[in-house]
Amino acid sequence: MLLKRIAAAAACAILFFPTVIFAESSEPLPPVSPAGQESWIYLDENPAGPQSIVAYSLGGRDVKENARQMLDITLESGMKDGFTSALELEYSILGLIKLGENPSSYNRTDLMSMLYGYDNIFREGLESALYALISYDAANTQIPASARNSASAVIDYVVSSQQRSGGFAIASGREPDVKTTAQAVLALSPHIDIPYVNASLDKALSWLSAQQNADGTFSLQATPDCEATALVLTAIRTAGVACDDQRFVKNGRTLTDALSAFAAGGGYSPEPGGEADVAATEAAIIALYTNETGLSPYLPPQAYPNYTAPKTDVKGVFIRFLFGFLGILLVLYLILILTTKIGKRWGKFPESKSQADKATHDTQTLEINIPMKAELPNFDTLPSDTIYTHSPADRPKS
Secondary structure, eight states, X not given: XXXXXXXXXXXXXXXXXXXXXXXHHTSOOOOOOSSOHHHHHHHHTSOOOTTHHHHHHHTTOOOOHHHHXXXXXXXXXXXXXXXXXXXXXXXXXXXXXXXXXXXXXXXXXXXXXXXXXXXTTTTTOHXXXXXXXXXXXXXXXXXXXXXXXXXXXXXXXXXXXXXXXXXXXXXXXXXXXXXHHHHHHHHHGGGTTSHHHHHHHHHXXXXXXXXXXXXXXXXXXXXXXXXXXXXXXXXXXXXXXXXXXXXXXXXXXXXHHHHHTTEETTEEOSXXXXXXXXXXXXXXXXXXXXXXXXXXXXXXXXXXXXOXXXXXXXXXXXXXXXXXXXXXXXXXXXXXXXXXXXXXXXXSOOOOHHHHHHHHHXXXXXXXXXXXXXXXXXXXXXXXXXXXXXXXXXXXXX
């Protein structure tokens, strides 16, 4: 009877859950991704790159497990030694933000206060100052004006680092480069309402326009480079500049046209005609999503249009439930089989000797001896004609 009930429950569960799955699959499909499906397939089949968390978060996809593991290792190491690198702290903060977590309360640690109170945020060059500003804006945290690295202090440092040509260099004494200048545009864009920041952005955009190649690409070390081209597209769209802005259209080719020149093997190659590369593919995907939304790629997931909270994987839940339920059935079945075999093998267990003796003793008649206190009669009070049953010698003398 028990087995029949268990089988009936299993049949109901098996019939019910496919119905839920069918209902889930009947929902409308999400809008087409600006990055081709083949690019996601390429990334899925390869280890995570340096911007994996940002790219997958923008795509609304589950972040790769090894990317999350790398972030956890960096955070654990940094929290032990106090983050000797400001850049590592900033990248960790941005990674947490893209995962939808709060860097101000990570494992009971306020990483944001660590950043704005960091001893020397400019020690690693301009890049650490740029990503500090990007982190402040992404976290949307109120930074104290009196902080060592307040937002205004970092902005002033960045703007003062701009060279006369309009470009930015990674460190003082260096020539300006495309990558650092694009990062500066990305960092300063949320503060465009400040007049001197607005002027700085105009000069930087003009400098970038002058560096663009005739085919619309951008170069690093005199070679057309996918990451540089993608980063400029990301920067100008964050600054509110249209992709078809004439400053960034060369011979009829926009930056998106130029980016397509690096497509290779499902992903993107560092240079035209090369083999696909993870870092280049991640940079291209980030640029394409930024071009579509016009928002900084480092904002939390809920800041983007069409954001939906993560849903439960119904198919995964069903599979886990089914295997778990079948496992319980198997255990119950084995218990039934085992107890049956034990009963057949050993039958009734003999009673112990002490128990048998006790049972036998319990069936015998119980004899109870109750002592009684008897009183002897006073022979002097007996009548003389009393007949004695004792011998004459025992009779009392008159």
